[in-house]
Amino acid sequence: MEQRIDKCVLPNGMVVLGEPMPGVESVAFDFMLPAGAAWMPPGYGGAANVISEWVFRGAGKWDSRQLGDALDGLGVQRSTSIGSSHIYLGAALESSNLAPALALYADVILHPHLTDEQFDPARQLIIEELQSLDDEPRQRVSIELKKHFYPDPLGRSNMGELEELQVLTASKTREIADAYLDVQQIILAVAGKYDFDAVCRQIESVFGPYKAKPISAIEIGAGGPKYTHIPHEGAQVHIGLMTPTARFADEAYYDARLAVSVLSGGMSARLFTEVREKRGLCYAIGARYHSRREAAGIACYAGTSPDKAQETYDVVLREFRRLAEGISEAEMDRAKIGLKSAVILQSESSSSRAGAIGSDYYMLGRVRTLDEVKQKIEETSVDSVLGFLRSHPFQDFTVVTIGPRAIDV
Amino acid sequence: MEFRHKRLSNGLVLIGEVNLPAKSAAVGYFVRTGARDETLDINGVSHFLEHMLFKGTERLNSFQVNEAFDSRGAQFNAFTSEEQTVFYASVLPEYLTDITALWGELMRPALREDDFTIEKNVIKEEIAMYQDTPAFDVIDRCRSLHFGTHPCGYSVLGTVESIDGLTAEQMRAYFARRYAPNNLIVACAGNFDWDGFCAVVEAASGRWRSQEVGRPLCHFEGTRQKVRAEKPNLKREHICLMHTGISAQDPRRFAASLLSMIVGDDYGSRFYWELVDKALAEEAAMHFGPMDGTGLFYCYLRCGTPNAAKVLEVADGIFRDLVRNGITSEELVKAKNKVLSAFVLKNELPMGRLGDLGSNWMYLGEYRSIEQDVAAVKAVTVDEVNRLIHEIDLDDYTQYSLGPAASA
Numbered sequence: 001m002e003q004r005i006d007k008c009v010l011p012n013g014m015v016v017l018g019e020p021m022p023g024v025e026s027v028a029f030d031f032m033l034p035a036g037a038a039w040m041p042p043g044y045g046g047a048a049n050v051i052s053e054w055v056f057r058g059a060g061k062w063d064s065r066q067l068g069d070a071l072d073g074l075g076v077q078r079s080t081s082i083g084s085s086h087i088y089l090g091a092a093l094e095s096s097n098l099a100p101a102l103a104l105y106a107d108v109i110l111h112p113h114l115t116d117e118q119f120d121p122a123r124q125l126i127i128e129e130l131q132s133l134d135d136e137p138r139q140r141v142s143i144e145l146k147k148h149f150y151p152d153p154l155g156r157s158n159m160g161e162l163e164e165l166q167v168l169t170a171s172k173t174r175e176i177a178d179a180y181l182d183v184q185q186i187i188l189a190v191a192g193k194y195d196f197d198a199v200c201r202q203i204e205s206v207f208g209p210y211k212a213k214p215i216s217a218i219e220i221g222a223g224g225p226k227y228t229h230i231p232h233e234g235a236q237v238h239i240g241l242m243t244p245t246a247r248f249a250d251e252a253y254y255d256a257r258l259a260v261s262v263l264s265g266g267m268s269a270r271l272f273t274e275v276r277e278k279r280g281l282c283y284a285i286g287a288r289y290h291s292r293r294e295a296a297g298i299a300c301y302a303g304t305s306p307d308k309a310q311e312t313y314d315v316v317l318r319e320f321r322r323l324a325e326g327i328s329e330a331e332m333d334r335a336k337i338g339l340k341s342a343v344i345l346q347s348e349s350s351s352s353r354a355g356a357i358g359s360d361y362y363m364l365g366r367v368r369t370l371d372e373v374k375q376k377i378e379e380t381s382v383d384s385v386l387g388f389l390r391s392h393p394f395q396d397f398t399v400v401t402i403g404p405r406a407i408d409v
Numbered sequence: 410m411e412f413r414h415k416r417l418s419n420g421l422v423l424i425g426e427v428n429l430p431a432k433s434a435a436v437g438y439f440v441r442t443g444a445r446d447e448t449l450d451i452n453g454v455s456h457f458l459e460h461m462l463f464k465g466t467e468r469l470n471s472f473q474v475n476e477a478f479d480s481r482g483a484q485f486n487a488f489t490s491e492e493q494t495v496f497y498a499s500v501l502p503e504y505l506t507d508i509t510a511l512w513g514e515l516m517r518p519a520l521r522e523d524d525f526t527i528e529k530n531v532i533k534e535e536i537a538m539y540q541d542t543p544a545f546d547v548i549d550r551c552r553s554l555h556f557g558t559h560p561c562g563y564s565v566l567g568t569v570e571s572i573d574g575l576t577a578e579q580m581r582a583y584f585a586r587r588y589a590p591n592n593l594i595v596a597c598a599g600n601f602d603w604d605g606f607c608a609v610v611e612a613a614s615g616r617w618r619s620q621e622v623g624r625p626l627c628h629f630e631g632t633r634q635k636v637r638a639e640k641p642n643l644k645r646e647h648i649c650l651m652h653t654g655i656s657a658q659d660p661r662r663f664a665a666s667l668l669s670m671i672v673g674d675d676y677g678s679r680f681y682w683e684l685v686d687k688a689l690a691e692e693a694a695m696h697f698g699p700m701d702g703t704g705l706f707y708c709y710l711r712c713g714t715p716n717a718a719k720v721l722e723v724a725d726g727i728f729r730d731l732v733r734n735g736i737t738s739e740e741l742v743k744a745k746n747k748v749l750s751a752f753v754l755k756n757e758l759p760m761g762r763l764g765d766l767g768s769n770w771m772y773l774g775e776y777r778s779i780e781q782d783v784a785a786v787k788a789v790t791v792d793e794v795n796r797l798i799h800e801i802d803l804d805d806y807t808q809y810s811l812g813p814a815a816s817a
Contacts, residue, residue: 075750280530341482
């Protein structure tokens with residue numbers, strides 16, 4: 001069956017996207033608000049995170065408790081997250097409750113109360129969350145890695161920084177929320193069972209006309225140090241490393257994705273084979289593609305005992321560097337079928353589709369169909385991937401370790 | 410959706426729920442074995458054995474196994490719990506036959522000595538990884554404390570000592586005892602052909618022989634002890650509370666799911682409003698863990714150490730209030746809406762459906778349609794939940810806290 005992508009640009013500039021999914025009773029939606037961590041003014045990195053918590057503490061005619069009860073009453077599965085570019089307010093639910101759920105989210109975005117009384121617990125909760133990272137070295141290494149790899153502010157921690165959060169005030173955060181919640185730049189992505197005309201009419205009527213809120217472009221600075229070790233008396237050394245690659249919108253994007261798959265697409269891929277199967281160095285080992293609109297990288301994680309950390313790092317780095325020397329046709333075939341299968345399997349979930357079409361639109365200004373993605377994967381070859389790797393060799397690595405012992409890089 | 414099932418003469422059960430419009434199919438081998446079926450001297454063997462199945466058969470080495478999965482684009486994995494070992498894969502329909510046959514072949518592994526030696530290191534790294542994940546570590550420790558000498562308290566991963574001491578011979582003997590066809594279920598959900606599926610499984614399993622295999626079932630009320638342990642590298646207080654629960658076979662299980670939602674859902678629960686909304690605890694969740702012949706409820710709370718006493722006092726107050734006053738009808742309605750929408754979302758994916766399909770057969774020996782489960786959730790009354798609160802003694806529980814040194 002032909003895949004349909006719905007799109008409507010409302011008079012106020014807001015973009016509504018949709019993908020109907022036959023045979024499902026659910027619907028998922030994602031409001032993408034242009035107020036991600038990278039957009040926060042310098043010194044207020046955690047503000048986006050606090051805003052995403054604070055807006056749910058009372059909005060429109062609802063106080064905090066009533067709003068929570070109303071969302072629960074509709075069976076809304078909430079997912080709020082902060083990205084570098086956006087705050088994502090997501091929901092998944094049975095489709096019959098879509099209109100009232102959209103109305104509640106519109107209140108949260110347009111008419112949050114943002115009271116002083118609710119500011120302190122909202123901020124405190126984010127501080128607590130951040131402090132818990134100290135006990136989660138595996139999660140923390142990935143955050144520190146992106147912070148050092150990407151040029152500032154693209155790699156800023158989505159959670160914020162403790163020192164900045166501790167001095168954040170309600171009035172400053174309110175000011176930031178007001179400045180950045182620019183209706184014209186909001187993207188709403190819907191997937192599953194819905195009536196597109198009804199969604200657009202509802203959104204247009206509640207979001208109203210555009211009021212200009214000029215946001216200055218972000219200024220991109222420098223990345224962090226090439227190697228950072230954070231001492232932690234845990235059981236393992238948690239190793240993160242990242243190297244630049246083609247961005248989502250670049251011509252060579254699919255070659256880069258295939259290269260990552262040959263390295264780490266499955267259990268037969270290079271990293272798993274060399275690090276875990278042959279040497280038993282790690283339980284968790286893997287690399288994945290990671291992109292901002294402005295820059296992209298391949299991020300690798302390995303967790304291992306202190307006495308094996310150096311060897312693990314050396315083997316991983318060798319595999320990255322060795323990739324340009326040659327890839328077999330069989331490896332390429334497995335990488336292709338793995339990527340294509342993953343695309344189709346993910347397309348069965350309404351939440352995953354809502355996220356994908358919104359992200360496509362932000363990154364590319366359009367939504368790719370599954371057929372297009374499959375065709376692009378098919379068009380890559382051993383030669384195209386090797387050509388890409390030779391013109392963009394893996395040379396420049398940013399490395400972060402957390403654990404009882406540093407390594408030589 | 411159409412349900413099909415078949416029992417082979419060697420006792421192997423095949424079940425399937427055919428949903429032709431789906432874009433994929435999910436297949437799983439459910440083995441009725443886990444940590445509770447071990448003895449302490451071989452603790453961790455079920456999970457280690459799960460790893461060893463990927464190391465191949467007399468015909469295939471581990472590299473060939475991995476290539477066989479990856480060349481079909483399968484998203485595959487396995488997990489081991491206290492009482493199940495499950496091997497599963499999601500695939501495009503055209504690869505289902507190959508992947509089902511492959512799993513069937515892997516169910517008779519070679520268990521080679523050299524593979525065993527290398528994989529031992531991987532298992533010990535997995536143990537180390539979870540030691541660096543206190544949210545997991547504290548639940549594991551609390552489970553041991555709660556179950557005392559009952560085998561449901563055995564660690565799934567085992568300990569470095571038990572893994573070091575384990576021999577390939579002991580693993581082979583355990584395998585021979587537990588992986589009999591009459592202790593296995595093969596399930597499939599999504600877009601697939603039932604007859605073709607049966608033919609593949611039958612071809613793989615024809616020579617397997619049934620044998621005596623069992624599991625002693627006895628309910629356990631829990632020790633209800635309270636312990637705090639210190640780990641100098643921690644910065645936060647990680648707390649697990651464990652209540653006695655009810656079994657996966659118990660008709661009250663739907664009320665139990667709703668109760669855990671009312672007490673400890675991520676949003677909108679009693680924990681949420683009293684602990685998270687007020688920023689006393691950063692995380693506060695309650696889950697219902699039904700098991701074979703027994704069960705538990707477990708809560709995970711995380712907060713700054715200075716808040717720990719207050720957090721425990723508030724949690725205890727919530728339990729005592731529920732014992733005294735019960736839940737409200739509004740709470741029950743909200744919990745039902747949330748349970749049902751999560752259920753609908755999960756079951757739209759063949760992989761989500763596979764889990765319920767396999768578990769229902771393993772625990773109940775029956776098929777339950779989505780509609781039956783939805784109706785059962787809708788039918789739960791306030792009185793039923795309130796009765797359950799008394800039956801499980803909600804204000805009496807085991808408690809394990811893991812945090813930094815008291816002087817820190």
